[in-house]
Amino acid sequence: MKDILVLRELEQIKAISHPYRVDVFECFEGDQPQSAKQIADKLGEPHAKVNYHIKSLLKVGILELVDEKVKSGIIEKYYLPAAKMLVIDKNFMQQMDDDVVQSLNQAILSIFEKISDDFYKAAENPMEYKKFIVHHNEIYMTPDEMKEIIGKVDDYVAELIKDKKGEKGDKNLQPYNFALLATPRVMKKRG
Template identity: 40%
Template sequence: MNDILVIDNLDQLKCVSDPFRIQLLSILGDEPKTGQQIADILEIPRAKIHYHLAELEKNGIIELVKTEQKHSIIQKFYLPVAKKLVPSHELLRYRDDEKKKDRLSYPLKINENNLDSFKKDLKKLVKKASTKKGEEEFIVQVMPLSDSDEN
């Protein structure tokens, strides 16, 4: 399981915008479960669970991690693909690209031992550049990416 899944398309965002699906992700947690196990926990019909699990799997939010045959039934066990879901900043852009030249994004590879020092320096820089009467607000975000997200 990755640490973070960056949601980079509207279908994924729509998929996880459903409160029931968020509840399913929470129940799945770190231990693989079947649709039947989740249905038993929530005391609702298995068909409803399977529909939502299929949507989550189709959109790359959960994955099938193992199957077991119990009598004549094949049980499918699912897990979320990541511990956290984060929407891409590009996906949430709502303004025209006329100020695109003002936007910047840099990939940063830093040794974990230097991260605290970097955060302190960044905080000082943000404080120095901030004004109470600024025309626009920006956000500076430092977010760890798993190995698979760096490619």
């Protein structure tokens, strides 16, 4: 499994932009192959539904078939993600036709929905989950300044992740969803 898979095709971005496929992708832990049945059990969903979405991710190279085992006369297929992390190619981002914009927006919404779900689950159990929230309202800057901030934070987080590689067994470490969200404030037009 690679560390990073750069998504260069619209079909790959469309495939991962479905919120349920993000859930399927996140069911994989480390280098442990999973069957559709194992993922269905984790998600509490029907096997057929999970299998459909696995096939969609497999078709575009986001998942890979790594093993087949015969169990009670049935062939059980085992999958792994092609990479630990998915990244959209920067050159692809410059091809901003309507289809690309719609797919990117859907991918962003899927990620945001997943992070929102985790946030609300943590908020409902404040004693069990420690959250770290920083909020700044109405900061005036140029889009280039915002890109610079996001780039610096992204580089710093990537460095932290690299340093923690292989330490998942450490009991002091726990997984966090980390999102840096900067949205333009949309004001209602006065009419």
